[in-house]
Amino acid sequence: MKNVEEFIVSRLDTIEALRGRGYPTAAQVGDTDPPFAIFRVTREDYETDLDGDAGIRTAMIRIEFFDDDNDRLCAVLEAAEKALKVDSADLDDIYIYSSRARRGDEDDLDGTLDLFVKNLTATVVYWR
Numbered sequence: 131m132k133n134v135e136e137f138i139v140s141r142l143d144t145i146e147a148l149r150g151r152g153y154p155t156a157a158q159v160g161d162t163d164p165p166f167a168i169f170r171v172t173r174e175d176y177e178t179d180l181d182g183d184a185g186i187r188t189a190m191i192r193i194e195f196f197d198d199d200n201d202r203l204c205a206v207l208e209a210a211e212k213a214l215k216v217d218s219a220d221l222d223d224i225y226i227y228s229s230r231a232r233r234g235d236e237d238d239l240d241g242t243l244d245l246f247v248k249n250l251t252a253t254v255v256y257w258r
Contacts, residue, residue: 134189134254137224138169141216142193145209147202152193164245165197165206172251186227191252192234196245207233207248214252227255 142152179185197203
């Protein structure tokens with residue numbers, strides 16, 4: 131586990147419907163069957179330790195979930211909220227102090243992909 135993005139993928143992969151379908155923003159998803167998720171780090175803050183190095187970091191990650199079935203999308207969103215709730219986890223090169231997700235804007239429809247969209251904002255406090 132090298133970074134917080136890999137942590138997000140590992141948590142999304144615990145949801146059967148999303149296994150292998152959590153992508154960073156740069157991914158090509160045009161041919162991907164729904165449901166799937168696209169995420170990006172929108173903000174990252176860090177505290178400096180006594181040596182001047184970056185210490186504890188807080189990342190804000192926006193995760194958008196896409197599906198053509200709104201009921202299934204609601205179930206995936208609920209499962210993702212639960213999967214992203216973590217209290218301390220030692221994962222190879224990264225230590226997660228806490229992770230929480232909250233729902234963002236309400237329902238939307240992606241006209242390009244013709245899919246329903248819902249989103250979460252995950253706040254991950256970690257050290258690497």
